[in-house]
Amino acid sequence: MNSKHYSVDHLGPFENPQRDADFRSNKRFAGKKLGLTGCEVSLSCLPAKTGMPFVHAHRKNEELYFVVRGSGTFYVDGNEFPIREGSMIRVAPDGARTLAAGDEDLYYICVQAEVGTLTQATWEDGYKVDAKASWMKA
């Protein structure tokens, strides 16, 4: 379902992660399928008591991690701190980062966008349109 102005993908309900599997099999990128041009996005799950097996950084992109279910530990530059549903972490390109699940499976969204590219947002950038969806009609 694509048009000039939108595209949709349904990953389906958050599902139990594959266990004893390479971490990449529990990560799903969506940017290419959706045709995103301003950011990349992925949904990942780390099974309980497992963590990403390496530390990484970026060249141009800021990352935003958003925990949508479960809890765990986040690492940046040698610092470790707890994360849980509703935690959001911004990491600058050079930050050395990784994360792990705690006693529950950890589901998180990761967004990559090039640092410094957002010039305006929300009502500086948005405007109302004179149209009505079905639930706005009397």
Added chain:
Amino acid sequence: MNSKHYSVDHLGPFENPQRDADFRSNKRFAGKKLGLTGCEVSLSCLPAKTGMPFVHAHRKNEELYFVVRGSGTFYVDGNEFPIREGSMIRVAPDGARTLAAGDEDLYYICVQAEVGTLTQATWEDGYKVDAKASWMKA
């Protein structure tokens, strides 16, 4: 908890939305607090059987909607389609958009990033760092 390379905010567990309240009271923006420079992000909840009361578009920003709990209906340019946990919708700046909850409260993340600004991502942009988090140590 902020450093040169990261910042953290904990919205807390997804909570029941305020009912009979202006929709804005169920929306939390996080970009300013986190210091995001490549995108803006918000977590919103629409109570069951309620919808955004207007249609809007953007000037420069592409939006990504990611449904993290519940189900509902999304509208773009006169088209309406069902959304549910795991649905992702990209909307180009000029797309006229809005959304509504179904029989369940609808929780979604919305990311705004300037269209066309992502030049590389993932392993084109990322690189491994020779460091170890606590769970990587023998």
